[in-house]
Amino acid sequence: MATIRGRIARRALSPGERLPSIRKLARDLAVSPSTVVEAYDRLAAEGLIRSRPGAGFYAVGVPAPLALAEDGPALDRAIDPFWVSRQSLDAAAGARRPGCGWLPPDWMPEAALRRAVRALSKADAAVLTDYGATQGSPALRRLLARQCAADGIEAGPEQIVLTPSGTQAIDLVCRFLLNPGDTVLVDDPCYFNFQALLRAHRAKVVGVPFTATGPDPDRFAEALAVHRPRLYVTNSALHNPTGATLSPRTAHQVLTAAAAHDLTIVEDEIFADFEPEPSPRLAALDGLARVVRIGSFSKTLSASIRCGYIVPRPDWVEGLRDLQVATNFGGPSPMAAELVLRTLSDGSYRKHLAALHGRLAQRRCEAAIDLAGLGIIPWIEPRGGFYLWCRLPGGRDAAEVARAALAEGVVLAPGNVFSPSQSAPDFMRFNVAQIDHEALRVIARALG
Template sequence: MDAIRRKVSTRSLAPGEKLPSIRGFAKSMQVSPSTVVEAYDRLAAEGLIRPRPGSGFYVTGSLPLTLAEVEPRSDRAVDPFWVSRQSLDGGPDMLRPGCGWLPADWMPNAAIRRAVRSLAKAEDAVLSDYGATRGSLALRGLLARQFVLEGLKTGPEQILLTASGTQAIDLVCRFLLQPGDTVVLDDPCYFNFQALLRAHRVKVVGVPMTPTGPDTTSFAEVLETHRPRLYVTNSAIHNPTGASLSPQAAHRILTLAAAHDVTVVEDDIFADFEPEPSARLAVLDGLAWVIRIGSFSKTLSASIRCGYIAARGDWIEGLIDLQVATNFGGPSPIATTVVHDVLADGSYRKHLASLRSRLAKRRREMASTLEALGIRPWLEPRGGFYLWCRLPRGHDAATIARLALADRIVLAPGNVFSIAQTATEWMRFNVAQMADPKVPAFLRKALVSQRG
């Protein structure tokens, strides 16, 4: 293949010219004819050559485009898409203390490999067919049993599997919202909540976040003034602050939501990082006014996409119709089979225990490192991998984040999370992605430079 590519790139073989015969090329390369056949077939799949039945292979009339990575852009707006675009588009050499996932070698890769190998024995339908509209019954049953252990009495019929956690929120928005409706978010909040709601053309109102949950006085005022349709939040290890919801705040939120006919969407994606469960809106409410969503990208794999929605049975039916309309069926049977097999693997619980212990140690270490630079965490989270930190007074997080890209570092400046744009001096750090000493070294340099 390389030999043919060289001939084409140097014009030894021009567009439209016939390639050497399979037997002749095999002899000159000292390989078997079957090797040349495979090479020609692969080059044809790339579009570099094309076969003419009964005649041979010919160089295509135009050379295929050279593939190149799209590098992150420092000149793009520091908006809710900033961290996602910079983190996802960065090359393998990019350091990502601002991203929202764990390093690949922290994940249960041995269990994933076992599950992937077992797919070779799966029925053909698992490998080739569309997924059932509700998703795998085995995985839904496993989730339902876990929910019952938490105190959330529900069955597989009240759970809908989706292609991702983001798709789960999107389906709920499609089901419950109309353009112009109002949605309440925490301030600060997960930036992709804002990005997704922008796509649905709704009005977003923020409620200040406290270490025990949203400010309930402000929450009550927002509900009274703006008459929102939805409230979207993380109650377990809030993103980005790391706060945990108190039972008192949870009770007040549910009371206000019921009084104002507001549906609560509880994103439970960080639940498994807690050493002990904190208050859960879905558990306290029993899925009357609360919809629980989640996925497995943080603890299992961001590559094997699968999410879920747990809600009232009558709402699940409407959500299924929307999933069929937008995705034609449920999530990939391959993905749901792998997720189920890993979750059911006896090693997964040990993986979570190890992860929690490892992250607790890393949070302490990174908090100490950041404090030595004058960067102070807002609180000490009960779990997870985020630290929400305030920079030394007078420093602009967005400016530092732009400078970091030149050093191949992605940071998460505070205002990408803030609806009111009041987090200029704040930054979210992923402690699991800060092992490289280049990160604190850059921060030290940047803070000194900005001070000057």
């Protein structure tokens, strides 16, 4: 393979030129003909050469340049809701990412995942080759129905729609419910990608100030009366970026206001598995009448297995299913659903979560101390998860600090990317599992 590759790269073999016959090359290189056949097959699979039946192999041309070095994120991008995603998803290997929204690989259930992948290699051929059912794996939906029941939500497997990611779950609900120009409420601050997603739907985004116990109830009711929004999109369990938990009283106030204005609520539970004890769920209080439950497995199991789910009102299931057929020809990969099912059903998963809770509690404490040493102070102490929503010292501009840190290879998450009203210029979201001493040194220098 190296011989032929070299000849093509040096243009000793021009595009369209015939390669040496298998017999001749085997003789020249003193290898067996079957070795040459194998090498030619692999080069053909790579597209470097092409076979013409009965006429041997031909060079295809010089491969496209390896241009990926120019492919990384630019340093001069606007600090907008895409800023953190671009920088953290496309960060160079080895870059530090205290701004990103997920755990490093060594915090994930690696052994259970490898077991699940090995078992998948022996699965029925249909799991490996076929499209899946329009609503996704029945077995995984049965497991999720039991989890719903444990959370006080009555929903059978037939009321659950699997999707290719948590983001796509929200996207599908937005497609189903929103018309261009509709108004959607979000928390201020909220997960930055809610804003990006809602912009893709041409929705008008209105923020409601977020308190340590949920959205400010008076401002929430006021926003409903003034803006008549179609949807409210929020995280419960542990709020992104603040780590705050909805209180029972605020949950009740939100639902009462929603009922008065016929508002639908999308409750994204993506951080639920990080809770030490369950907290109020809008979906449970409301009985899935006007609340749509959304979840995924990206934060505690794997972000590489793309799988999420929707638990909607029963009469919306068919419409969501059809919309998913139209836009994705079905739900998540059957392989992905199988890997999620196997990992969740693995006896070790509960231990993984318990260990994660303990390790994160310690890291949150250590990181808070380290950040306090730089004058960076958490807004609240979250009960769980990996986020600390912090105020920078002396009213420093978080966007400037993030740009300075990025120039040294450290990705941060400046407050205003989370704030529809741009009212968090001196805030920053930190991921405690992604902060190390080198990152802290860079942050210290960026603070100046």
